[in-house]
Amino acid sequence: MTKPRNDETVTMQSVAVAAGVSPMTVSNTFRYPERVQEETRERVLKIASELGYVPNHAAGNLASGQSRVIGAVIPSIKNSSFYNYVRGMQDHVTSQGYQLILKLADTVSQEAAAIRTFVGLRVAGIALVGDEHESDALTLLRKTGTPVVESWVYNDPFDMAVGYSTADATHAMTSLLIETGRQRIGFVGYDGDVSHRYTERVPIFKRCVEHAGLDSHRIVLVDQADGFSAGAKALERLCAIDPEFDAIVCPTDIVAAGVLFECGRRGWKVPDRLAVAGWGDYEIASEITPGITTIQPHSYEMGQRAMTMIVERASGIDHRGVSHDTGFQVLRRESA
Amino acid sequence: MTKPRNDETVTMQSVAVAAGVSPMTVSNTFRYPERVQEETRERVLKIASELGYVPNHAAGNLASGQSRVIGAVIPSIKNSSFYNYVRGMQDHVTSQGYQLILKLADTVSQEAAAIRTFVGLRVAGIALVGDEHESDALTLLRKTGTPVVESWVYNDPFDMAVGYSTADATHAMTSLLIETGRQRIGFVGYDGDVSHRYTERVPIFKRCVEHAGLDSHRIVLVDQADGFSAGAKALERLCAIDPEFDAIVCPTDIVAAGVLFECGRRGWKVPDRLAVAGWGDYEIASEITPGITTIQPHSYEMGQRAMTMIVERASGIDHRGVSHDTGFQVLRRESA
DNA sequence: GCAGAATATTGTAGCGCTACAAAACACGGA
DNA sequence: TCCGTGTTTTGTAGCGCTACAATATTCTGC
Structure with missing residues (x-):
């Protein structure tokens, strides 16, 4: 055995028993609702919420090799600089049934650490800012085949990129x-x-x-x-x-x-x-x-595009080497 | 079988074979280095880095029931408001061998979604801001026993709290x-x-x-x-x-x-x-x-304390119901 | 009423890792 | 040489979940 099994832990198994179906049906209810008859689905969902069941993402990830979590590394939250970018990512990703998690990294070595954490979590993809990264981290990304979008840059993407021409x-x-x-x-x-x-x-x-x-x-x-x-x-x-x-x-x-x-x-x-x-x-x-x-x-759009690229990669559309230009505008105000 | 097994996937097993040791020795090398002889440890680490091995956190989490990832929900990154708070959390957590991941949530229902994601990830603990939360989310947290720190508030904690008197x-x-x-x-x-x-x-x-x-x-x-x-x-x-x-x-x-x-x-x-x-x-x-x-x-300190409370909980010290006051200062400048 | 297709549900066999106990090894003293 | 002690290493047995194939059920049309 592994973990000192807590009897109160609500697992897919316990939901299945309580609902009188097999664990697979519970699994399908959450992952592929259309495969389950409406009546059955509702019963399972009801029992699940009564029991306070939350699918263990770690286990699902392990079994399926897939993940619905995307990681983004942000250099700073000191100012509003990345505010719209993050909003764009978040809004888009949520609408696709994915989840966005963030890590802050000021320096390339912190970024590398963040990448390692995300890779350890086996996220579906990673969004980075800029095109300067630690080579070990890049090697890791290449080896694991994690989809990566670099943003705010335009040229010569490591994997995919979205940005504008500085x-x-x-x-x-x-x-x-x-x-x-x-x-x-x-x-x-x-x-x-x-x-x-x-x-x-x-x-x-x-x-x-x-x-x-x-x-x-x-x-x-x-x-x-x-x-x-x-x-x-x-x-x-x-x-x-x-x-x-x-x-x-x-x-x-x-x-x-x-x-x-x-x-x-x-x-x-x-x-x-x-x-x-x-x-x-x-x-x-x-x-x-x-x-x-x-x-x-166009930061909001940039965030959106970055997520689109990652999500689409998961569904087979390959954007490898693609660089998307979201453009920019000069806003003339009084100071110049 | 589950996942269409990719032959190139570097697992603990493949590192073990390459290093001529058992998988458990590889596991120990990463989790309890002191249990492994220095010579062996170095060889394993060398091989692991050559192969580009990153421990699969999902699998480890599943097997051990423990996690070294802590989740924090932040209301906004529009301004520097949470900058020092997040820095405090990040710095402290890193020094303890943990990792911090962030989710943004503007509203209580977004916060609830973020909590669900973190619970699904089976994080070691969750840091929230404020004391207004969706009751379903709280029920979930209570049921799963996830350690929770509320910050920026002081009174009447759901689980633990750190803040100052508004x-x-x-x-x-x-x-x-x-x-x-x-x-x-x-x-x-x-x-x-x-x-x-x-x-x-x-x-x-x-x-x-x-x-x-x-x-x-x-x-x-x-x-x-x-x-x-x-x-x-x-x-x-x-x-x-x-x-x-x-x-x-x-x-x-x-x-x-x-x-x-x-x-x-x-x-x-x-x-x-x-x-x-x-x-x-x-x-x-x-x-x-x-x-x-x-x-x-004292936001930086607040972030630190929040993480301390969660990390200590993992090592058995129970802070349930504890509320920590980090105080505040009136900074007199020219405007008043 | 029945073959055949379509739909719904369910075993089986792991995913990669770790707790624990058991085994192997090293070392010194009798 | 043997025994006890302490250190280092290794099987075993799952953790909770899902892909896939197989089975069960329902629905056609004749």
Whole structure:
């Protein structure tokens, strides 16, 4: 024997006995209701709920080799950044009879640990953010054949991907600033980048600015992309490079809001003295005054697509190597 | 047979064969390393990692009746409100060899669904927020004997609880405003309250204000506690009751920040024209100008304690009925 | 009333892992 | 050499569930 069997444990067996049917009928009632006659099904469900029976997912998973749980790794819940993404995933998955569970991971090694947990749980699929992952974790995923979607990235998927072009978005935003007459544009990068979502923006920015015949040396890095305080730091550092810089491209709206707070303290008028561009369409971007001009990724849709890809894989449709573009929009507000 | 057996599946058995030991030795290597000789252990671990073996948690859970996964239900990830709480849980749990998985649930019925998923997964314990839950879900938890911690609340736990006294905090904040000479204090309640964490504040506020001989009719409700826009709405509604009101107690710092934004638009000086009090010590409270006077719950510690209680339960220490107070602090900043 | 098809239900045989007890081994003292 | 003690390893017997095939039941049409 294994577990010190608790007599009160409600199993499929006990439901079957109480309902006067075989365990298989109980199993079918939950997994394939249409295979069971309505009358029988209702009786089983009634007894099951009276007894407080909840199918043991661990046992079912083991027996069937299938799972209706999908795991998602989220880098941070500090801000609303992933709010719509998670909502999109959750809404879609629930409607398909699946369940979404989340793990937080700040760093690639934490992400690897999260992946290991999900693989240990034998989930139906895993959604990751970004395209920078620990190679051991990837090997594991490849070996176990777990369906994986990378999101917020677009190129060169490990398995499947859904996102938008960071390059295009960087280009669009920089161009906007150039077109509105800014000449001394500063760029704020994030150097603690886990997911490669930020680092690739720098060269695009450079190329874009140089192409317009402008200087591209106003680039600083901050160690936080989701803290307001990074805004003040970035401003300070850009001032050190060029006190007269007239525009700033931030890695997120949070940093942009931090910049606005600091401008307030310094008495700088936005956008007259400084044009401020954010990224992500966080809630604060539309609520703060002046409103922040930003990149709006279609995060809700991204979450949905990610789940669709995983769920469809389970039903045989193979999306291996597929990368889905959910696009983005430049939202023009008062700050730039 | 059950599952169409995939020959490439790496099981404990295949690791055992490759390492020339019995499956039990492999099992022990992972679960009770000290029972296995160092030499053997290393060989097994080496082979396991070469083969890309990850213990099947579903099978282990089934066989042992134990689980090293703890589930937490979080109402929202829209703001930083639960950031430190989740960090506290995560950090602590990891150091104990457990894993934390999250589910989001906005409403009691979503919470119930999340609980069902966790129970189906046979997790080691569940952390909930607040004390308002669906009765079916509670019955289920009671029947299955799953350890449950309610957090952010203090009184009358279903099983275990960790939190602070909302009543004391409301009292402290209201008293602060009264002591600093405010006479026409407005209160913003949240009427979409899932977790009973907000509703109980209203009567305390009333009593407190009346006890000081002041009017207590300046109370409005908003339907969002985590959106900036609620701040503008609240301000408007309080103006309708009394255009001369001179202080406002908000349900969260987010609402308070929304109030500050609206004050900015109206040209009201804070705290001269209006004293603004927040709640929760969200990051924005310290970053915005003026800084928001707020209630700081010790969320990180709360998360830690919640996990301690669950983990200790697994090792036999019974905390049933125990409620742990993690306290709070009033953080005085410029806004009030 | 009956063959044949369609529908509903049920044994059987594990899925991959672990608790427990039993067995094998190592070591020192008599 | 043998015995007792402590350490390390290994069979055995399931945990609760499901795929599949086989059986039982009901429903046609003639």
